[in-house]
Amino acid sequence: MHIVVTVKQVMDPIIPPSHMAVDASRKQVVSASGAPAVMNGYDANGLEEALRLKQVHGGKVTAITLGNESARNTLKRAVAMGADTAALLCDPQWQTLDSFGIATVLAAGIRKIGKVDLVLCGRQASDSDGGQVLYWLAQLLDLPVVSPIIKIEESGADALVVHQLMDEECQRLRVELPALLGISSEINEPRLPSPKGAVIATRTMIPVWNASTLNVGQVAGKVTIKALDIQVRTGQAEIIEGADGAARGRALADKLHQLGLL
Amino acid sequence: MTGILVIGEMAGNAVTKQTLETVAAALQLSVELKQPVSGALFGAGDLAGAAAQFNCGFSTLLLVESERLEQYSAQQSVTAALAVIAKLQPSVLLLPHSARTRDWAPQLAAKLGSGLVLDCVNVVVGEDGLAAVKPMYGGGVWGQHVVHGEPAIITVRAGVFDCAKPDAGASIERLEVPNLAPNPRIEHLETIVNEGTDGQQLKDAKTIISGGRGTGGQENWHLIEEAAAATGGAIGCSRAIVDMGWLRWNHQVGLSGTIVAPELYIAVGISGAVQHLAGISNAKTVVAINNDPDAEIFKRADYGVIGDFKEVLPAFIEHVKGYAK
Ligand SMILES: Cc1cc2nc3c(=O)[nH]c(=O)nc-3n(C[C@H](O)[C@H](O)[C@H](O)COP(=O)(O)OP(=O)(O)OC[C@H]3O[C@@H](n4cnc5c(N)ncnc54)[C@H](O)[C@@H]3O)c2cc1C
Ligand SMILES: Nc1ncnc2c1ncn2[C@@H]1O[C@H](COP(=O)(O)O)[C@@H](O)[C@H]1O
Numbered sequence: 001m002h003i004v005v006t007v008k009q010v011m012d013p014i015i016p017p018s019h020m021a022v023d024a025s026r027k028q029v030v031s032a033s034g035a036p037a038v039m040n041g042y043d044a045n046g047l048e049e050a051l052r053l054k055q056v057h058g059g060k061v062t063a064i065t066l067g068n069e070s071a072r073n074t075l076k077r078a079v080a081m082g083a084d085t086a087a088l089l090c091d092p093q094w095q096t097l098d099s100f101g102i103a104t105v106l107a108a109g110i111r112k113i114g115k116v117d118l119v120l121c122g123r124q125a126s127d128s129d130g131g132q133v134l135y136w137l138a139q140l141l142d143l144p145v146v147s148p149i150i151k152i153e154e155s156g157a158d159a160l161v162v163h164q165l166m167d168e169e170c171q172r173l174r175v176e177l178p179a180l181l182g183i184s185s186e187i188n189e190p191r192l193p194s195p196k197g198a199v200i201a202t203r204t205m206i207p208v209w210n211a212s213t214l215n216v217g218q219v220a221g222k223v224t225i226k227a228l229d230i231q232v233r234t235g236q237a238e239i240i241e242g243a244d245g246a247a248r249g250r251a252l253a254d255k256l257h258q259l260g261l262l
Numbered sequence: 263m264t265g266i267l268v269i270g271e272m273a274g275n276a277v278t279k280q281t282l283e284t285v286a287a288a289l290q291l292s293v294e295l296k297q298p299v300s301g302a303l304f305g306a307g308d309l310a311g312a313a314a315q316f317n318c319g320f321s322t323l324l325l326v327e328s329e330r331l332e333q334y335s336a337q338q339s340v341t342a343a344l345a346v347i348a349k350l351q352p353s354v355l356l357l358p359h360s361a362r363t364r365d366w367a368p369q370l371a372a373k374l375g376s377g378l379v380l381d382c383v384n385v386v387v388g389e390d391g392l393a394a395v396k397p398m399y400g401g402g403v404w405g406q407h408v409v410h411g412e413p414a415i416i417t418v419r420a421g422v423f424d425c426a427k428p429d430a431g432a433s434i435e436r437l438e439v440p441n442l443a444p445n446p447r448i449e450h451l452e453t454i455v456n457e458g459t460d461g462q463q464l465k466d467a468k469t470i471i472s473g474g475r476g477t478g479g480q481e482n483w484h485l486i487e488e489a490a491a492a493t494g495g496a497i498g499c500s501r502a503i504v505d506m507g508w509l510r511w512n513h514q515v516g517l518s519g520t521i522v523a524p525e526l527y528i529a530v531g532i533s534g535a536v537q538h539l540a541g542i543s544n545a546k547t548v549v550a551i552n553n554d555p556d557a558e559i560f561k562r563a564d565y566g567v568i569g570d571f572k573e574v575l576p577a578f579i580e581h582v583k584g585y586a587k
Contacts (some may be wrong), residue, residue, distance in 0.1 A: 016537060016558055018400035029403055044580040099378075112514025129398045129517070131380050135368030144447040147365065150511070161451065165511065166361040167520075168463075170454040171334070173456060185518070186504065186511050222377035226393060226406040233558070237566030252549065252567050252574070253581035261469070261526045261547060262493060262582055 001059035002052040003118045004110055006137070007043040009067050009074040012036070013126040016186045016199050017230050026227040027096075029127070042122025044081075044190035046183040049152060049189070050120050051082045056154060059117070060084045066094060066102055072206055078194030080201040087113075090212040098221035099128070103136030108214040109244070110141060116178060118160070123148035123182040129143070131182075138180040147174055147182020263412040266292055266299045267352035268318050269343060271360060277303070277316045282425035285318045287385060288356045289426055292319075293450040294387040298522065300324070301432070302346045304339065305333040313434050313550035322350065322431035326439050333453075335444035340373060344440040347374070352413045354392065359417035360511070367415055370434050377409035377425045382419045400517055401540035419545035420465075421523045456512050464515065469495030469526045470545075472515055474538075475502035476531020476552065477571065483508065485575045486530060492582040498522065516541035530571045534559030551575070 011020075012035050021032045039047075050061045063078035065071045066089040076085040090107050097105065105148075110116055119141070123136035136147035150170065151163035157177075164171040165184060175181070193201070211217075240255060242248035256262045266288045270281035282328050288299045298321040310324045317323055326342045340361065346494035347355070356372075357363040359381045371378035379394040383404070383511035386393050393406045394416045402445045409416070444450065464470060471493065473486040499508070499513040515522055517540040530554065532538060539562050542548060553572050560566045567574050 011399070013400055013537065014535070015402075017399070020399065020402060022403075029399060038521045123518075129381065129396070129400065131364055132371070132378055133357055135575055136372055139369070139372035143447055145353045146448065164365075164401050164452070166334075168512070169456060172454055174449040174451055174452040178519050179447070185501070189505075205430045211300060221408050222371075222375070224390075224408045224410070226388070226390060226408050228398070228403050228405050230403050231397075231401065233561040236461070236561035237548075239560075240565055240567045245567075245569040246577035249574040249577035249579075250581045252551075252565065253585070255565060256526065256547075256549070256584075257585050259547065262585055 001053065001057040001117045002062070002115060003053060003059065003120060004062045004064060004113060004116050005047045005078070006106055006119070006121045007042065007047060007051045007063050007065050007074055007078055008040040008042045008122070008125045009037045009065060009071040009127055010127040012038045013041065017220060019234055020230050022228050022230060026229070027225055029228055029230075030240045037070065037073070039077055040122050040125050042183055042185060043126060045185050046122055047078055047083065048119035048188045048190040049082055049183055052188065053118070053152070057157065061103060062086065062113055064089060064106065066090070068095070068106050076201040077193060077208050079204045079206075080197035081191055082197060086204070086206045086239070088206055088208045089214070092206050093211055097219060098223045099130050099132045100222045101138050101219040103133050103140055105131070105216055106137055107140035107213065108216045109209060110208065112214060119143065119180040119181065121182050121243035123184045128136055140156045141180065142179055143176055143180040145182070146173055146181045148180045148184035150184050152181075152187070263351045263353045265297050265321070265350060266295065266348065266354045267302065267350055267351045267413070268299065268354060268356050269302045269304070269346065269404065270312075270534055271358050272303065272305050272312055274535070275311055277312050278358060279425060280360065280420045281316065282318065283355050283420065283423040284358045285316070285426035286423040287418050288422075289319050291354065291356075291385050291387070295354070300327065300352070304331050304342045310434070314430065315428055316479070317428035317432055318428050323432040323434045324349065324437045325434060326437050328442050330442045333450055334362055335448070335450065336366040336369050337445040338442050340370045340444055342439050343370050344373065346435060347413060349437065355413045355415045357415070357417045359419050363417050367417055371415050372414070375411065376413055376415050377411045378415040379407045379409060382416050382417050383422045387418055390512035390514055397540060400536035419466065420521045447545050456510065462497055464496050464513065464520045464522050467524050469493050469523065470498045470515070470522055470524045471495045471528045471530065471533060472498035472500065473503060473530045474500035474532030476533070478531070480508055482572060483587040485571065485579070488579050489528070489530075489575055492579045492586070493526070495526070495528070500538050500555070504548050529559055530575065533557050536564055
């Protein structure tokens with residue numbers, strides 16, 4: 001089984017808005033403290049699941065990223081976690097792609113890889129919160145798509161049984177391979193890179209594929225970001241006072257009772 | 263192409279509250295765009311009752327009724343939506359953002375090649391055309407997304423707009439859609455309904471007591487349960503609790519959990535990460551109990567108690583029980 005995992009490098013999601021900044025064009029968000037970027041959390045779940053499936057079915061796991069040269073760090077981490085190969089899709093003309101554009105490039109990258117049985121994406125990226133690259137990708141590769149997935153059951157080589165998370169329930173579905181799945185965090189706990197993996201990662205050659213390698217022309221986007229605005233919170237709660245915790249607990253109950261909330 | 267189309271969603275035989283909120287968003291946009299609003303509903307059985315609730319300022323209301331729609335499948339929703347769009351030729355399609363629409367709307371966009379923005383809090387008309395305002399970075403950044411191509415497809419976040427009021431304005435038409443079939447490559451095996459829901463769904467709860475990682479260990483969780491019982495509230499939690507496997511995902515409040523709108527939300531041992539706050543932006547009164555005076559949650563909360571919840575909650579619970587007597 002050859003599994004491709006799409007991994008995006010994103011700003012660390014623990015950074016609060018008060019530590020974010022936008023550039024003058026209001027089109028890019030940066031971390032004001034220069035905190036290092038990380039692998040998108042759901043993509044780490046996708047990679048973990050791919051490694052687990054490989055253990056069961058054998059085969060190979062390839063990680064791909066569309067990003068700038070610094071996104072190589074995320075691919076190195078993917079290799080250190082256990083991905084067999086990786087490729088960085090990088091070209092100056094891809095810097096401002098929308099979801100459809102990103103999917104177009106990722107699709108070209110996956111076609112170059114060759115025969116692929118399963119593509120695992122994250123259910124969404126924690127910077128865009130977009131939740132759509134995976135669906136465009138599925139359309140471009142003509143794969144059945146299901147997301148968000150919280151469980152993959154063991155099954156045969158030509159299909160997977162998956163649990164799709166809905167609002168109140170889960171759908172248990174049998175999906176024919178090849179397929180594309182959007183992975184959610186409930187599915188697993190991603191492993192940390194092992195020391196041995198870290199050594200392998202430094203030795204692994206990660207190729208860069210650009211627009212001419214992939215033969216991708218200009219992509220017309222479907223959505224353009226006009227402005228980004230940071231939502232800084234300035235509010236401050238009214239603090240309930242009291243001699244000790246218990247007194248504050250009682251004072252809180254009194255307050256909420258006065259407000260008619262209890 | 264002209265007109266705004268809203269495709270509603272149902273819970274049982276009724277349209278969802280969020281559907282009516284989405285209609286309100288459409289009516290607001292219709293004033294700006296000077297285009298009429300039409301509606302469509304899909305479902306199994308007779309939709310007349312739901313249609314009456316949904317009929318709010320529409321020029322046209324289309325129903326797709328088919329027993330095949332009993333079981334959700336993305337492909338069937340896409341097929342039905344394509345038929346409605348072919349008939350009405352809208353310039354904009356608005357949908358309530360839900361587990362279903364976040365799954366089928368992108369597949370519809372991919373079929374049509376349309377611009378799509380999911381989980382938006384507003385839709386405005388600017389010089390560049392239609393712009394959807396979408397929370398990004400967990401909610402820490404709002405992005406104005408100009409959508410190209412028609413129909414522009416936008417899903418609307420729960421709890422942002424007030425519900426539209428029905429006026430029975432439009433006459434109701436039924437649309438036959440042939441070829442309603444799920445994707446042959448995806449077979450539905452079963453629907454697993456939640457075990458462990460305490461009957462009171464978070465979405466509609468008036469009071470929610472939510473616990474986070476600061477509750478320390480499962481051995482303390484009974485305090486959250488007792489506080490919920492004393493206040494008649496539902497139990498919520500942060501993602502940290504679900505990640506640790508203490509509670510199932512249907513209790514999670516936030517961006518990737520449920521968006522709630524209670525009268526009272528009490529956050530216990532929750533730091534106030536943006537992704538959590540994204541779920542409570544419509545809570546009326548927020549209370550935070552946290553031992554760190556600098557916790558972000560105090561910037562969102564209306565009332566704060568600084569302290570160890572193990573000391574605060576037992577006294578709170580006893581006192582609340584006193585009121586009940
Ligand atoms: C894409 C994405 C989606 C996400 N979606 C969600 C989501 O839907 N919902 C969600 O909640 N999170 C979500 N998260 C996770 C989020 O970023 C935070 O990691 C999470 O909300 C933290 O949970 P917490 O507040 O319980 O834990 P922590 O951040 O660890 O906070 C614990 C708090 O407890 C306090 N505390 C400790 N001891 C005590 C004590 N004895 N008494 C009182 N207070 C105490 C601490 O001061 C601290 O403030 C998401 C993250 C990503 C990247
Ligand atoms: N630049 C990228 N490189 C690799 N994968 C990506 C990229 N952008 C999006 N993806 C994948 O698509 C998923 C959904 O992204 P989004 O639609 O932006 O929320 C992510 O979780 C990734 O798996």
